Amino acid sequence: MDLGWARRPRRALGESLGRAGYKTEPEDFQVTENLGFEPDGRGEHLAFYIEKRGMNSHDVAVALAEACHVNRKRVGFAGRKDKFAVTRQWFSVHRPGIDRPRLPDQSHWRVLAVTRHGKQLRRGVLKSNHFDVWLRGVDAPADAIQQRFGFVLSQGVPNYFGPQRFGAHNLERAQAGIDDEMAVSAARAAVFNRMLSARVARGDWLAPVAGEPCLRPDSNGWLMDADASAIESGAADPCLPMVGPTPGVSAERAAAWQSEFAEAGADVWPLLHRTSFAPLRRRSRLRPQGASLEIHPEGIRIQATLPAGSFMTALLDAFFDCEDRHATHPDQ
DSSP: OOOHHHHSOOOSSOSOOOEEEEOSSGGGEEEEEEOSSOOOSOSSEEEEEEEEESOOHHHHHHHHHHHHTOOGGGEEESOOOOSSSEEEEEEEEEOTTOOOOOOOOOSSEEEEEEEEESSOOOTTOOOEEEEEEEEESOOSOHHHHHHHHHHHHHHOEEOOOOHHHHTTTHHHHHHTTOOSHHHHHHHHHHHHHHHHHHHHHHTOTTOOOTTOOEEOTTSSOEESSOOHHHHHHTSOBOEEEOSSOOTTSOHHHHHHHHHHHHHHTTTTHHHHHTSOOOOOEEESEEOOEEEEEEEETTEEEEEEEEETTOOHHHHHTTTOEEEEHHHHSTTO
């Protein structure tokens, strides 16, 4: 099975403008989490606002559990952040009635703020992430970059899952039928990418479909009667179902989705078919908020706020053939 369609699906705004590299240094890829709420300042959970560099979120959670002398299951966080990057996010630690421990700065992470919160932070319960990214070695003309940026702001880009979701070999492991969380997640994301890529190739990825919902721009609420003008204005976003049940549509449409799932992920379908999923729809379009682009002699700086679950690499890929410099040169 050719897995390239999952890692680099079809572009919607034109061919690549050239080549560029990201993550040359961790400071070139910075992410700041926005939960959409502030910890309430009281409760049984300590809330740590942590900046990390060159370390993944899971390992920070493990280190926090050890430092606070609690089981790892008592530590929560809302989203996994990139490892080779500088990221800031909240972690919760269940320590009722216990004063907060003193946590000296570690080599790869430090505590920026501590308060309390009434609940454990759960995966996926966040609003957005703000990205501040530098691209190096860009070989595209400045006027073409600015023009493409205008298209990105006005039209958006396909909301593909980025290469971080697939890891080094998770798709291959899914193809081999290995049943674990990372392989299943990668396989499900790959099916979505191929379904969306096919619609981009046909030119109808932003077109409303009779009998299918769109999503409201600021929530996951459904709009069943959205037309092309609503999508163009941003009042509605087209969406696709993830592999799993597809309630709320006709039996004929539901059967058609199951057939498309099986076709789009033929070699991972044996794994996905035996896995139970909750119904889920994902936006087909990614529209960055508060985006800016600066062209400097040393590179291009792009800042943007993206909704939870969206990937900055999907935005970067609308411009360039991007190379993850850390992935290709991990010892540098």
